[in-house]
Amino acid sequence: MTAPDVIRSAYAQLAVTDLAAARWFWVDMLGFHVQYEDADTLCLRGTDELTHHSLVLRRGELAALDHLAYRVRTPEDVDKAEKFFAELGCPVRRLQKGEGTPGVGDAVRVIDPLGFPVEFFHEIARAERLIQRYDLRHGAEIARLDHFNICTPDIPAAYAHYQSLGFGCSETIEGDEHELYAAWMYRKQTVHDVAFTGGAGPRLHHLGVATHESHQVLRAADLFGSIRKEHHIERGPGRHGVSNAFYLYLRDPDGHRVEIYTSDYYTGDPDHETYRWNVHDDRRRDFWGNAVIESWYKEATPVLDLDGDPKPVSDAVLDESAVQVGADGLG
Numbered sequence: 653m654t655a656p657d658v659i660r661s662a663y664a665q666l667a668v669t670d671l672a673a674a675r676w677f678w679v680d681m682l683g684f685h686v687q688y689e690d691a692d693t694l695c696l697r698g699t700d701e702l703t704h705h706s707l708v709l710r711r712g713e714l715a716a717l718d719h720l721a722y723r724v725r726t727p728e729d730v731d732k733a734e735k736f737f738a739e740l741g742c743p744v745r746r747l748q749k750g751e752g753t754p755g756v757g758d759a760v761r762v763i764d765p766l767g768f769p770v771e772f773f774h775e776i777a778r779a780e781r782l783i784q785r786y787d788l789r790h791g792a793e794i795a796r797l798d799h800f801n802i803c804t805p806d807i808p809a810a811y812a813h814y815q816s817l818g819f820g821c822s823e824t825i826e827g828d829e830h831e832l833y834a835a836w837m838y839r840k841q842t843v844h845d846v847a848f849t850g851g852a853g854p855r856l857h858h859l860g861v862a863t864h865e866s867h868q869v870l871r872a873a874d875l876f877g878s879i880r881k882e883h884h885i886e887r888g889p890g891r892h893g894v895s896n897a898f899y900l901y902l903r904d905p906d907g908h909r910v911e912i913y914t915s916d917y918y919t920g921d922p923d924h925e926t927y928r929w930n931v932h933d934d935r936r937r938d939f940w941g942n943a944v945i946e947s948w949y950k951e952a953t954p955v956l957d958l959d960g961d962p963k964p965v966s967d968a969v970l971d972e973s974a975v976q977v978g979a980d981g982l983g
């Protein structure tokens with residue numbers, strides 16, 4: 653089975669129960685730009701992004717992940733993706749241009765071996781260059797989508813699946829016997845396109861969106877505090893151990909988690925080595941040793957199947973939050 657040539661995590665499509673409230677959060681507060689809008693759909697992108705969108709919000713009855721989407725290098729890679737997942741016995745659905753998400757061409761949607769709805773596409777509409785439209789920047793000034801973080805009960809299985817798709821591994825969190833608690837994996841040459849958080853799954857843990865500077869991360873927190881919306885702030889600001897990024901976690905009006913993330917590092921050399929953290933090192937998730945609050949480990953967004961119905965979840969094998977590690981872990 654030849655794996656499709658994945659370029660990067662490209663967009664996520666979320667179902668939101670109140671499109672206007674979601675618009676306030678993602679456009680007014682975070683600073684995404686509206687590329688397309690109708691009564692049920694918002695297609696959004698960050699200031700640096702040159703394709704139609706990196707986030708799609710679609711009105712729905714249940715707050716859920718509709719699908720994650722990876723861009724592949726050529727139209728032929730969409731065919732390869734279809735074959736790759738069909739041979740794994742996964743549900744597969746081909747979408748012609750115009751049948752799926754606005755702006756996206758020929759694509760294939762699958763339920764992957766981890767139970768996640770995932771789209772692989774090549775063709776997507778180009779968008780006007782806003783990189784130097786400083787006059788249009790607003791809110792947290794989000795530059796681009798950076799990564800997906802998914803909750804899954806079997807981290808080794810997730811690692812093996814994404815390794816079979818050609819993803820490298822930049823960092824891990826491991827136990828004393830090297831049992832795998834978490835992993836960060838990439839195709840683009842930064843720390844991750846996808847990362848795995850141990851927990852009941854399939855569920856979406858968060859979307860990571862990048863700003864250029866840490867002052868935009870701090871500004872986001874101040875913006876929410878200023879208008880008495882501080883309850884949207886869940887964790888941080890802080891410095892990650894894994895990735896070394898400066899971060900802030902927020903929850904949108906539906907509870908979807910988003911991380912504002914800046915300043916990780918280059919991983920593009922062919923012999924790039926995985927950096928391994930011990931689960932007992934309480935700098936791993938916050939380099940300053942600040943505790944990870946319970947909701948961050950326990951709460952996540954359900955995912956939909958290819959017919960739009962919520963998928964059941966199965967419980968975790970390992971529970972990092974149960975490991976007693978100083979400032980982190982709740983055991």
Ligand SMILES: O=S(=O)(O)c1ccc(O)c(O)c1
Pocket residue numbers: 799801847860892893894895897911913936937938
């Ligand atoms: O908290 S961790 O340092 O493990 C971490 C590192 C990178 C991320 O994107 C993240 O969400 C969490």
Ligand SMILES: [Ca+2]
Pocket residue numbers: 882883884885886
């Ligand atoms: Ca809070």
Ligand SMILES: [Fe+2]
Pocket residue numbers: 799801858859860911913
């Ligand atoms: Fe993240």
